[in-house]
Amino acid sequence: TQLLEQSPQFLSIQEGENLTVYCNSSSVFSSLQWYRQEPGEGPVLLVTVVTGGEVKKLKRLTFQFGDARKDSSLHITAAQPGDTGLYLCAGANNDMRFGAGTRLTVKP
Amino acid sequence: GAGVSQSPRYKVAKRGQDVALRCDPISGHVSLFWYQQALGQGPEFLTYFQNEAQLDKSGLPSDRFFAERPEGSVSTLKIQRTQQEDSAVYLCASSPTGGDEKLFFGSGTQLSVL
Numbered sequence: 001t002q003l004l005e006q007s008p009q010f011l012s013i014q015e016g017e018n019l020t021v022y023c024n025s026s027s028v029f030s031s032l033q034w035y036r037q038e039p040g041e042g043p044v045l046l047v048t049v050v051t052g053g054e055v056k057k058l059k060r061l062t063f064q065f066g067d068a069r070k071d072s073s074l075h076i077t078a079a080q081p082g083d084t085g086l087y088l089c090a091g092a093n094n095d096m097r098f099g100a101g102t103r104l105t106v107k108p
Numbered sequence: 109g110a111g112v113s114q115s116p117r118y119k120v121a122k123r124g125q126d127v128a129l130r131c132d133p134i135s136g137h138v139s140l141f142w143y144q145q146a147l148g149q150g151p152e153f154l155t156y157f158q159n160e161a162q163l164d165k166s167g168l169p170s171d172r173f174f175a176e177r178p179e180g181s182v183s184t185l186k187i188q189r190t191q192q193e194d195s196a197v198y199l200c201a202s203s204p205t206g207g208d209e210k211l212f213f214g215s216g217t218q219l220s221v222l
Binding site for chain 1: 112
């Protein structure tokens with residue numbers, strides 16, 4: 001059973017479109033992290049959010065931590081084929097638990 | 109080494125065989141995690157070490173799974189009497205201090221049980 005629920009599970013869009021993926025939980029986390037994983041590799045950290053309501057931007061990626069520190073969203077502007085991958089959120093409370101991920105495909 | 113190293117990269121086992129998967133974390137990293145990732149799924153937590161102490165093993169699916177980190181560095185995940193449902197990628201990650209910091213992952217060991 002996943003502690004963190006991610007939606008959508010799959011997302012296929014055209015290059016240039018915007019998208020938002022979500023990470024929800026009934027648990028409160030001290031911090032929440034977003035990772036991106038490519039086939040045959042381990043996940044790589046994109047960002048850590050710590051404060052409720054926090055917004056962080058990483059180029060075309062915008063991450064938000066919910067006010068209650070139970071949920072988060074990742075928004076990608078003008079998606080590119082290089083954004084294709086599995087996006088994972090992970091909640092931290094002494095250890096790190098992952099959601100099932102959103103598999104994003106960006107078509108040229 | 110520069111990153112987390114896992115070996116072997118691929119392992120094919122016959123059902124009932126015992127396997128041992130190795131993880132070399134980044135030098136000096138205190139925390140070490142093992143995760144199991146089924147095809148198309150996110151990593152499922154197995155167990156967590158701080159130095160040589162196994163602080164949480166609640167994710168180990170059965171008593172056939174055993175992990176150790178005797179000197180607080182290299183860790184081994186052992187699976188006894190492998191079953192087909194054990195087929196997955198086993199990921200190891202380390203972090204500098206506590207368990208809620210940035211994780212650095214290895215590339216994983218892909219285990220196939222026939």
